[in-house]
Structure formats: structure tokens, C-alpha cells
Amino acid sequence: MSGRTTLTIVLAAGEGTRMRSSLPKVLHPVAGRPLISHVLAAAPGGKSDALAVVVGPDHQAVIDEIKRSRPEAKTFVQRERLGTAHAVLAAREAIAAGADDILIAFGDTPLIDATTFERMRAALKDGAALAVLGFRAADPTGYGRLLEDNGQLAAIREHADASEAERAVTLCNAGVMAFAGKTALKILDGIGNGNSKGEYYLTDAVAIVRELGLRAVVIETSEDEVRGINTKSQLAEAEQVMQRKLRQAALDAGVTLIAPETVFLAADTTFGKDVTIEPFVVIGPGVAIDDGAVIHSFSNIVGARIGKNASIGPYARLRPGTVLGEGVRIGNFVETKAADLEAGVKVNHLTYIGDTHIGENANIGAGTITCNYDGFDKHRTEIGAGAFVGSNSSLVAPVKIGAGAFIGSGSVITRDVPDDSLAVERSQQTVREGWVKRFREMKMLNRKPKSQK
Template identity: 50%
Template sequence: MTPTRPLAAIILAAGQGTRMKSSLHKVLHPIAGKPMVLHLLDSLKTLAPERTVVVVGARREQVETAVGGHGAQIAVQSPQLGTGHAVQQAQAALAGFDGDILILYGDAPLVSSATMARLRDALVDGVDAVVLGFHPAEPGAYGRIIADGDRIAKMVEYKDATLQERAVTLCNSGLMAVRSAALFALLARVGNANAAGEYYLPDIVGLIIGDGGIARVIETEAGEVAGVNSRGELAGLEAAWQDRRRAAAMADGVTLIDPGSVFFAHDTVIASDVTVEPFVVFGPGVRIASGTIIHGHSHIEGADIGEGCNIGPFARLRPGTRVGASARIGNFVETKKAVLGAGAKANHLTYLGDATVGAGANIGAGTITCNYDGFLKYSTNIGAGAFIGSNSALVAPVTIGDGAIVAAGSVITADVSADALALVRPAQVEKPGWAATFRRIMAARKA
């Protein structure tokens, strides 16, 4: 049964992140195109916490800007004296709060809403704290949880553990749920008489047990609580996220010819009966309707693609692209803020920027919309059923009427009426025999 008590969350994000070797705060490095800490905040939203506090240290301004629209308060840890000290910095922001507190880590972004809810749900009456444990393949330097069933007998940091304790494989993820009434009173009692001279958050569990209280452990998969401290670990989490997303897409009826070569963004929406060929990258903001084929080596971002479309290979769809049902965007075609009506075609070697293309229109190879004069952007409107010949330049702002034809090689600088032919190129001149004479002259000169 879900507790009826109010919920708050503390997200620890004060680590220096020195191993990332980056000017960007560690928790702002993206997974699937979204900063790690925002993954966590979005998962947390499902639980509707009454308050959320993000504890920061170095580069606090970056984090404050990133989380500003998510209703989180900022607390600052300076100097940084351990995880227990970090949680203490949230005390002022949680003044007057009476309920349950989840403690999370900004560099462990894959923790699901379901696992957060399990932590909170396990904090039943009579239980003072719940810790999230896991069994990593290599326990290494993780803190250990010594438990009898799900009841914790002791928690110990690796540096301070005995050889017997280090042999235990149940490890502490750092995530926990604690009653607000006890949390800060317990933290005030935590000392730093340990190998690192820091105030450890897990020490509150020892205090609870020493006071005769109960602390329990629940477990999850190691991959869900994996953290990021280096670029290699960031790549590892990206790979894990992508593997999960690919599996989910195929389970939902999407065909991935070579799953490992397809990359999704955090918000990609892709319907059943879509086929995605190898080496396709989806940036943020993509929606694809059923029956569409995305051919190989295409890059799609910020685009809405209708049913039964045919995209690529080697197509680049940039933000603001909207593709109507059964439309075709072929190889080496780039679009930006372009709306293509149902059945429209741009089959190859074309740039459509700030353009509207009517239903059934055909855009020939080598066509470009000249939408930028170095200062401002302008729109091109191509009517339904229009035919744009190859190697045409449409100089915006310009409108091509319904059913109009633009002859190949034209430079269009004025509007074209519906059903008209626009032809803008010089008359062809032919000089009989000129080429043969030229070759004789040049051969003699070269001899």
C-alpha cells in the first residue's frame, strides 16, 4: 500500500567530477540527449514529491539553470565533506516538512520511477530507513550491507571494512528513504572518524540500529544504479540506455534491421510497423507514424513524420520538419522548418529550408530554397501538385502556385502563378564545327 505521508526528495549533485575533465557539470552530461539529472527529475515526477532539493557545489550556476524549470530548490555544499554533510545542506529547504524523504544521486540517472516507489513503499510503519542494495559483478570499493534477510545489521564503507565484510557482495547504492522526523537529527550525530575523514550518509543506519530502530534493504539490478564518474562510464550508461530503448521499440512492433547501429533520443516516439535500417540517428523531438521506412545513414531531429513515408538513405531532417502521409524524402536531402504535404516528393540532392511544399508536389534533384540573405530568413511556398525541375534555385520570399512548373535550371525570384510555366535561363546558342576547330588549334599549340 502506497504511504499517504507527503514525499520530498534530495538529489546529491555536488561532486567535483574531475575525472570527466570537462567544464560542464558532471550531472549535466547527457544520456540520450538529456542531462543526467533531468532523467532523474523526470522519473521522480511520477511520485509527485511535495519538495525537491538539489544539492550542488562547484559550477552551481549550471545546475541551477538546468533544473530551474523543474520546481527544484538549490542547496549548496561548500566545502564538500561527504554525503552525510551534503544531505545536511538541504535542511533549510525542507524546514517544516513532515513526511518521507528519498535521497538520490544526480550522476545515477537510470533509476526508475518504479524503483523509487518501491523504496518509498518499503518505509512502512515501524521501519526507520530503507536502503537500495545491489549485487555488482565486481563489488570493488562499494560500501557493503550486512543483512539478515531484508533487515540490515550493519553498513560499512569499503575503506573501513574488514576482510570478512569485504567478502559480502550486497552493496550500497547510496539511495535510501528516511523519515524526515529523524533524518537531520541523525545526521547531526554522524562523526567523521573514518579513513577519509568525511561524514558518511550510511552512518545514520548504524545510529538507527544502535537506537533499537529498524533499517531494511531492498534490491535492484546493478545497471539501474550505475553512476557516472568518467567519460567511459558515461558511454557505458548511454549504451545501456540505448539497448533498453531498442528492445522496447522492437517489443512495440518496430523493425530494427541492425539494432546496435540505431540510436534513439530520450523522447523518440515511434509507432508500430515502422522499419528502421542501419546507422540511423534520432535526435530529440522525433515522432514517426506507422508504416514509414527510415533508410540507412539518416539523421532525424525535431521532425514529425506521417504514415507510410519513405525517408532516406542519407537524409537529414532538422528541427521544424513536418512530413505528410506517404511523402518521400530521398538520399542527400536536407530539410529545416519544412512542411511537406501528403504524397510530396523530394527524391535527391535537395535543400528545403523555411518551406511549405503542397500535397503531391515534386521537387527535382539539386533544388534549393534560398532562404537566408545573411541577416534574415524568408519563406518559400510551393503549391499542391507543383513540379520543380532539377537544379532550380527558389529565392525566398517566393510562392509557386498550385500545379505550376518550374523548368530545370531556373532561378526563380518572383511568384509563379498556378498552372504556369516559369522558365528562367538564357537561350541556347550552338556554333557548328567550333569544337573540332578548337581541338585542332589546341593540339597544334601543345605539340
């Protein structure tokens, strides 16, 4: 928001015990990206924006992901879990540094959208001291209710404490808040722990705001956007919601999805124009697909760049480090890894290409294997432009096949092949005419009839 500074505080100190996993909750992926990284991506990221993340003790893996996703973020440790307001104040140093707007978000809400943060900031610009994100729940049971009075937020009432009339309210607290920076510390420091658990809750901020004669408001969003993830079931539900969003965004961008509900995308997948994706395709993180490419059914793609008018699959697997030039054809049951294939290369069937560079217009026959691993180290294979590798060949790396060279079918190539040369490595074929007839007759003579056994 022009002219205003922002501090976003993301709370990520929870253990996530209900996930029943050794992986910290906020590192579980949705659409190939950790939960917390979705939230960090939505947080304001301009030159005048700061970012703080509150983590638990011994959460180095979480800190590593934060730094990977948003290197400028500062991390703060909440050593005791004494409530949400206590967690926010773990970042007191960042709050005290001063910002016009302070956003409070949660590391387990991956569907939060950047535009929602901007709407909350707009409320602060209009004079509110506090903006609370709310949603209309299909089933509000268990949620805190947002009670309004004359257009202002009057209270957040927990379900257990709500009257019958208040329980009929469907506007619920999503937990996400925005504070005006000039009064944020005064409000947060005013929150006490006079409750049965002796903890400090952000929901009490509404009462402090009203005591100070300031204004609190509600910003509404959809229930899907503020889904919190606490269990594997909720993680699966969030994945479904995210996939629907990603598929719709792809369709809106002009991608042809033959059966959208069968295609799975990553949060960072990018598409050119006139891309077609057939049913039952899985695309993981780090994939870019250029204009006119076709991805056929049952293909799995991760960490790959696919050039213009390329054709992939069916039943192809592209692993990280794959780069395909214009018009490359990858056929059925082909796997590539750390492979750079220039324009026009054809690898049509039953082949493994790993740690390899292939020059333009080369043809790789069915059953070809680049033998890149010697049990200790990986080695590279170089195949020149226009080379032709016959079916069922093994290229034992490190090895270079020259431009225009031919490799005879069934060869095991262990030495470099010069440009425009033919290399054949196989045993000499032996033909013994009539041998099978004589062998069969001998066997029949030596076989006793069953009745004589």
C-alpha cells in the first residue's frame, strides 16, 4: 500500500502434535510448497515492508525454510507457550521498530491471499486501530463469534461462553488480525492472563481497543481461505481447495485441461500459451511449460523446463534438472534427470537419460540407458547434434558420442565415438543351420512314453 510501512508477524511456534509426524507442522506441503511458505509468499514484500516469524525452540528446520523462502525475514523464539498474544510479543523488538500497519498471521493457513492482507490494511488506513478477519462458517460450532455493533466489532465471544443468541451468529473469528502500528504495543501490553489457563489471548485485544476508545472492525473472507491445518485430514482438504484454485487459474490463463480434476499442479507451476495437459498428470515444484507443449496422460514432472511445442508422455517421468528445447519428444516410459535436450531431440520409448547433454535433432532409440553411476559417483554423457543411438544401447559414462555419429543397436559404449562415426559393440552372430531340428530329434528319441515310466 503506497506510502505505508508494514510489519507482518507470522506465528509458527506450535508443535503440531495432531499431525502425528516428525516433520514440523508448518513444513508439511500443500501444492508442493510448505504451509508456512504459502503464508510468507502472501505477506507484503516491498522495500517498506518487514517480516518477522515467531518459532518454537529447536525449530531449525523451520528457520531454514523461512530463510529460503524470504531471506529478509527475522525470526524470534517463543520459549514458553503462553497464548497467541504472548507469541506476538516474542517479536516485540520488531514491533517497537515501528510500522504503520502490523499484520498478525498464522503459519498453518496456506490459503490466505495477499489481497486479504491489503483489505485489512485499508481498514487501518481508514482509522481503525484493529481489523479482525472473519468468515461465515457453514457450521460455526467451536468457533469464536464476532459480535458487531453499529458497524464496529464489539467483542469476540468464544463458543463455550456464548449465549444462545450469540451462538446463532455465523460470523466467526479467523484469528488473523491487523493493528495500527502507533497503538499496537499499548493494546498488546494491555492483554492479561486472567483466565483458567493463565494465558494471553489475542482475542482480548478487542476489549482493550474499546476501553481505549478506539475502533475495531471486521473484514470478511471465505471459510476456505482461512482453513487452519492441524491434522492430516485438514491437510488433505486444503490440498483439494488449493488444487481447485490452481486449476482454475491455469484454465483462466488459457491452458487446456482435458479433465481438470485429475491434474495436480504445484503452487509455482508456470505455463505459456496453448499448453495442453491430458488427464492424470502430476506436476511438482519448479516446473515451467512453454507455448504449445503437450503433456500426455500419466506423466510425472518435477523441477523441469519444457520448451515450445514439446511433447511429453504418456507415462513419462521428468526429474529435477531436466531442460527440454523446442519440439523435443519424450515418449512413453522415458525417465530424465539432470538432462539438457536441445531442440528437436527424440527419445520416444523405454529409456533413461541422466546427467546428459544431447545436441539438437539427435534420436535416441528404445531401451537406451545412460549408465551414469559407478556405485560411488555420477558421470556425464555427451551426445552430439544429429547423433543416432540404436535401440537397447548402454552408454557407460563418462562418454562422448560425436555429432552425427551412429551407435549400432545393442551396443555397450565405453569409449568416446568421433563425429560421423559408426560404433558397434556386440558379439558376432553365429548361425548353425539345422541345429534345432537335430536337437529336437535327439530329445524325442531319448524321451520314454509316459506309459513306460
